[in-house]
Amino acid sequence: MRKPHSFFSLDFSLLCLSSFLFFASFNMIIPELPAYLDNMGGAEYKGLIISLFTLSAGLSRPFSGKLADKIGRIPVMMIGASVCFVVGLLYPLLSFVGGFLFLRFVHGFSTGFTPTGASAYVADLVPYQKRGEAMGLFSLFGSLGMAAGPAVGGYLATIFTIDTVFYVSAFTAIFSILILWRLKETLPRKEAISWKMLQLNRDEIIEKRVLVPSEILFLCCFSFGVVLTIIPDFSTYLGIANKGLFFGIFTLSSLGIRLLAGKTSDRFGRVPVMRAACFTLVCAMLLLGLSDSKVLMMCSGVLFGCAVGMYSPTTAAWVVDLSINEFRGRALATMYIFLEAGIGIGALASGFLFANNPENFQLVFFTSAGFAGLAFVALFFVRRSPVN
Template structure:
């Protein structure tokens, strides 16, 4: 909800040179918290981990209007990332717990579908609210949506069979508790794909203004809506034919989308390329999650999903930083930024050509 307005808000605070940090700091803290959220999800349960994330989202959202200076804003962006560092890890593990293997891709597609609905409604509503009310209103509304998440979580039944009491030892990580090596291949591919997502989050608000689009959340709404329908189809297809073919199609589509965004010179062209970008995201998001769960051991499922999200946040964060550096607040650099991200997505496609598909095998054989 708040992302489309943040670049202009930071500029109003005198921090226009730090636009790349809007996404980068958020994803940095999310990535740093992932090993802890993965371990806690496997120890104390999925629901407590989700509750921590939702609570952080509420508290930080309420603080944005109070810490209205550059240093305070950047601190809150870092703190806000802990919400994403915890909730999706617990939620993904929860879904994986209750879904049979043969429908895992479909279930992850449905799970990500609801996430996309929020991603579509949030920026569009946030951009609309910002045209009617002070930006503080957008911050408060975004914070209170987290309350509804907490109310839902209170009604859920925990799926972790042998819960442990939380202790300080759980916050001491061993080397093998940070990254799950079994899922490094899909996580690496996700990193390369997520790079473009970081570019879009950082540069599209300014690019929209450059093209004369008043609602800077419009592109986010378009690409997220376009990803909705394809998520279920992509999940089902990956269940039937394997994860790798779907990931190849997703990465190829992503390359085309980023090239077309870079070449866009009108609102219609940008929205059209946004549809294609949404299709790519809708294909790779549920498929990667299902692929990671396929390769993970049940007792380390939280850690495996945390590894995936670390790669996701690293890709988004680095994409945001690099794009902010390349853009340098100059409209002449828009094309350079988007075409460079297309090249990174191309590396994902090339890498997938060397990954063997494992369609139709039992879970034990897959591992």
């Protein structure tokens, strides 16, 4: 038996480990993809590397949310991880521009499913008094995967071919799946899957109760899409050989602040923590736009990581606060739809604004700072949220 108000359990620990491997799997290849696309003659499509991925993730969210509330959290997580495995094996086989872009679209279904099921699973396990703290700890393992993935992928790419990176990414997803087999389902009443579940009514797509935190998250995640798309080229421009270094820096810097941010939001509310996150994000993107050296770029990475470490668990806890148990999967799916939309639009817009011209780096980063600034201002019109 767990102690009252405790969320530590074997299932929670295994879910965190599975999440680490899942995020490491699909992030492992990201730093090498712009150069890979260049070599195939598709330099003008760099903005699609992330935007296609996030488009399919966003499109799949309403389905994953409904399925998580019907067939269970674990099957939904396993569907996403399985997509990572299959697509990782196919990248070396479809090594032409059209095939690559198709796989990027399919790959996005992985994050459309697994994080939705995983977040709902955590919300089922955790008492509301510890919701922010638990989301902070859970997201910490995802962030570790996001840090380890690019670092390992970048290292492997310097020794082996990128095909090796694809294969390692695929088999990392397999280990994530094996761990999920051990978990106990938390959905009280599961239903057998049917084609009818894939038919969505209008009110099954978006959970209106959680629109406010989801819209704020959209504005924040615009910068995330910019970073994913532009940082590899910006790293090369500044003479940094390992294009995954910035990703490692910002992810590691987010780790220490996640638990603190979660606990603070449990005590003082979600909105004050979100304001601090948005202000930090504005500073990070402005500094990135002014960076002309490796040191300044890495300092901006630290600030960016702090912002992500604050807004990620806080938004998830805020969404669960506003949702009802029966539609918890739908509520979290709505949050992820806005998250993917922010990343995808940020990626697409940054690719368009950058246009493979180094003179446009500052324009791209300052634009993303503007979106974060809008989120900061909007939060002053939001009533302080309760923590339960």
